Amino acid sequence: METITSLHNPKVTVWRSLRDRKGRMETGSFLVEGRRSVEEAIRSGASILSLILQDDYTEPLPQLSAPVYRVPAHLMAHICDTKTPQGIAAQTAFPDFPFRGGKILALDGVQDPGNVGTILRTADAAGMDGLILSDSCADIYAPKVLRATMGSIFHLPCQRVASLPDRLSQLAASGIPVLASVLNGNPFFAVLNTLPDSFCLVIGNEGNGISQQVQDVCTHRLTLPMRGDAESLNAAVAAGIMMYALCSRNEWGGA
Template identity: 40%
Template sequence: MERLTSRENALIKEYRKLSASRRHREETGCFVLEGARLVLDAAQSGIALRTLLISDEGERYPETEKLKGLVQRCFSIPKELAAYISDTEHPQGIFAVGEMPKAKPLTMEKGSYLLLDELQDPGNLGTILRTAEAMGVTAVVLSAHCPDLFSPKVIRSTMGSGWRQKTVRVENLAESIAAWQKQGLRCYAATLTPEALPLQKLPVGDCRGIVIGNEGNGVSREVIEVCDGEVYIPMRGAAESLNAAAAAALCMWELSGRGYLPG
């Protein structure tokens, strides 16, 4: 296995650039990820791995040998170089460059849908995707300016759910909702307006979606106007609102039927 030792090596420079730049990720169709379990989970979920970088410390993980057989090319790196390219404080020493899966259009079918209107925080997005998988959400829809699905922070916070949970990004969320309504979707905006229904009274249906808005501004007026209605989360005490990821979790719990049990 070839050993890389210089920060000036082209592969090291490329890894750092992919880690830092959304534009570069989109231009190349590649992204980076790190950590033994996360990298192996990606490979086993169908993500094509182009490059694997393993530090001396990374060799101790049992996943390492499996990964060597699942990647196009593999290199060893010293501990100092691992610290240089890592996005975490205590790196495990396993890094990979993967290929983004090709995006597929969304056609409405029976199920539950969570739609995100200009969400800002990558950590919130990652937590939402992880919860969506756990709740059996059919698809998560992202508006154009939601965080990059392949940013290191989003990938880390999904804990692998990002590979498995169906997600779709759309240019115009309001227009997309209107088109999906013609296919049977009934969509509700999560708001705090007097017109909103309590979440527990969400109308029944076999193709429903809830829109979670921007952390600071909520759901946009354009999106609210195209929705079939509005819902709010009843709260006790002096709390006026919830974190976007917490609100999304409650909405997905309601969409899942609350009494749903896997099996």
Template identity: 35%
Template sequence: MNSSINEITSNKNKYFKRFKSLNMKKYRESERLYLLEGQRYIDTAIELKLKFEALLFDIDSWNQMELKAQNFYLEAAEVFVFPSHLFKEITQTEQSQGFLGVINMPEVLEIDFIEKSMADKTKLNILLLDRVQDPGNLGTIIRTADAAGIEFVLLAKGTVDAYSPKVVRSTAGSILNIKLIALEEVEVAISELKTYGFNIIATALEGAKDYGESSCYKSRNCLIIGNEANGVSAEILNMADNKVKIPIFGKAESLNAAVAAGIMMYKLNSL
């Protein structure tokens, strides 16, 4: 592919309006596209041969680029160049490198995809998020899951959109590496996971064992992290095979959801 350079100078332009609209969930979902910001992450996605709808650049960033780099991006997708004030409207961030990718969302995965992937695996740990609402928390959890070797992150209904710009930025590129599965009916999904041999572990404050208790874990584990304010729902807790808690040694009432998820994922990874 060897595309042309499209220079956009007006906020009335149809491409400007289209790309800016991807900051809203309904347009991301209808077009199955999201915004990926940052040169390093865009370069990684290109190297992974992921499909871009377009590549967007602040005109200053584009003009400062060597010809070899410009050709690299022109080979990858259609290029659009914007003056700084318009580019900032699309990125909606204060400090930007001037690089944005309009990238295709991966194919929609169903829960049975996990079973298909288990054929050659004796051990598998996955993560299920129950109504995690903060974009920074979700992004950090996805990033940590990637670091901890968690391949699948399941998103129960009510969890913040994983492809919102704030979440994507917080993943620091890990959105490209993790397989996300959206769940419409979380209880049905948990029942199905049990038929695949998964041990369901929910974090809880009451009636829970210390997270260091080895009997709480098996070779296949589904870790559930709950809502920041209310924790894991009662319905899901009732389906858990094991409930665990991370001890609090100071005066804090609880841990941040992303911190708790990180501790638990690394615990799973150490088994």
């Protein structure tokens, strides 16, 4: 275990740089903050590059081959994004697990970090198999996104693609229905049971919806019913309703 006390230590500079996308991209890693999140990362088999402990951290340490560093409280605060970082953080390599087909969610320009994190967490819970993000989405490794994912980032394969229209065209060409969630499409619940087990659901930007280039490659235009006088739904809520309906179709029992 090494003790670091200087703000100018190169390791501190790297850890602090993980707050920004540039630093994350350059190192291929991100910072996991807090005991529960670090334990979740380790439990999920994520590759921990450095474990960073505040000097007064006394909780039992996880079994780990990564180097461990002790830092004073002001250095911990300098490195971490959270105001109360709980004395433990881990520089962690981007998860790299195979992206298989199946039930896929694609996000087109979803920019609010809380929305992206909540959607990722919901996709994991609903039983989706993977997430594709357009390059205009919030970075899934940004601190605010990570806090909203509640650990699901370690379970759900995620792909950020340079061209979402190209990626979705490939899926459509291979026979996968690509379902655009739009405002004036066909009734979602009416077609639900006609869809196969493998599909790609596309959710658009909070204000502008799905871009025209992406809509052009979608095979279905679907809309949730809007009763009352509401004009639209929050992107994370709409995504949750559609994913759960699609993933739970076979569980509907009843009278």
